[in-house]
Amino acid sequence: MRKSKKERQNLLKETILETPFITDEELAEKFQVSIQTIRLDRLELSIPELRERIKNVAEKKLDDEVKSLHIEEVIGEIIDLQLDESAISILEIKKEHVFSRNQIARGHHIFAQANSLAVAVIDDELALTAKANIRFTRQVKENERVVAKAKVLKKEVEKGRTLVEVNSFVGSELVFSGEFDMYRSNLIQGRDS
Amino acid sequence: MRKSKKERQNLLKETILETPFITDEELAEKFQVSIQTIRLDRLELSIPELRERIKNVAEKKLDDEVKSLHIEEVIGEIIDLQLDESAISILEIKKEHVFSRNQIARGHHIFAQANSLAVAVIDDELALTAKANIRFTRQVKENERVVAKAKVLKKEVEKGRTLVEVNSFVGSELVFSGEFDMYRSNLIQGRDS
Known part of the structure; x- marks a missing residue:
């Protein structure tokens, strides 16, 4: 059943607050209205378009700075970072990321985004991946936007290990977990010396 | 204890037969002699240099042809392929594959080589990764050559699943497993229809 305009606009506001990187297309589908309606709703509610919302987040000075690698070595764009706690990045899936014959994103790009975010979140000069357990839960297509969220689950600095969970979404759908x-520098120095 | 020349040359022949992609440097270290000695041994034994050996293998028409993706989409160079059985590829680790601050290869490149080999070995038009369990067992440095070997462990065509194991080596050292x-087209078609 269709919602009233007021109901829809309230839900819209909530949805964008919870998942700020949702596209107008995704919102239109979610609320079963046209994209045009969503645009008008946003105008009335003074919610900027997605590109602006991303820029706003990116321009807020990140609370922390990546330590374990150069920021330009991160695959995707980091938009939030709390060292040794959590991080978020966005990757736009373009032509170069997909299999030419079916436009499905190649697993290693989705992996690279998640893995480099797991490296970036570590508050140490050196972080390397020891093991990973991964799952591709839904195909990602060209022109979709993958939002990866990393969370540090367990930090054992004295052991030189840190466990990081990364879940990646397109809209509200989980596509990768x-x-x-991760090894961090303590252990590495121990191994090298 | 040093081996006699005859002993060493016999072992050298065996070693190259078993691990054809071993470098002269690695052989020199293995037999505790200079690289020059290894080169002379190879000359006397008429064993071509590594680059030639790789070319020979690559030029032998592969028994099978990659089906699940375009050959140029494979990360690394495929030098052996038996569809639904096994495959081997080689990836030279260059500047663009390593972290700029420590010249250690980034995990996602090692992963991409292994993952694309796991896709390539599948005898189906469509193959996608569902899950993976991976382990980085040794750091790989710039200028090292990674040989990935894929083996199909379990093929359940009716279920649309195939389990592929990939072990990657630098010389005789395991660097990744x-x-x-993998999903294969059966299941995918089932899901899309």
Whole structure:
């Protein structure tokens, strides 16, 4: 059943607050209205378009700075980072990321985004992946936007290990999840010396 | 204890037969002699240099042809392929594959080589990764050559699943191992229809 305009606009506001990187197309589908209606709703509610929302987040100075690698080595764009706690990045799936014959994103790009985020979240000069347990839960297509969210689950600095969970979404759909068991510099120095 | 020349040359022949992609440097280290000695041994034994050996293998028409993706989409160079059985590829680790600050290969490139080999070995038009369990067992440095070997462990065509194991080596050292649980076209068609 269709919702009233007021109902829809309230839900819209909530939805965008919870998942700020949702597209107008995804919102239109969610609320079973046209994209045009969503645009008008946003105008009335003074909610900027997606590109603006991303820029706003990106321009807020990140609370922390990536330590374990150069920021330009991160695959995707980091938009939130709390060292040793959590991080979020966005990757736009373009032509170069998909299999030419079916436009499905190649697994290793989705993996690279998640893995480099797991490296970036570590508050140490050196972080390397030891093991990972990953799952591709839904195909990602060209022009979709993957939002990866990393969360540090367990930090054992004295052991030189940190467990990072990364879940990646297109809209509200989970497309990838992985647990990354990371070495951090303590152990590495121990191994090299 | 050093081996006699005859002993060493016999072992050298055996070693190259078993691990054809071993470098002269690795052989020199293995037999505790200079690289020059290894080169002379190879000359006397008429064993071509590594680059030639790789070319020979690559030029032998592969028994099978990649089906699930375009050959140029494979990360690394495929040098052996038996569809639904096994495959081997080689990836030279270059500057663009390593972290700029420590020249250690980034995990996602090692993963991409292994994952695309797991896709390539599947004898079906469509193959996608569902899950993977991976382990990075040794750091790989710039200028090292990674040889990935894929083996199909379990093929359940009716279920649309295939389990592929990939082990990657630098010389005789294991640097990566992974088990890839692959969807193949049967299931995909089932899901899309």
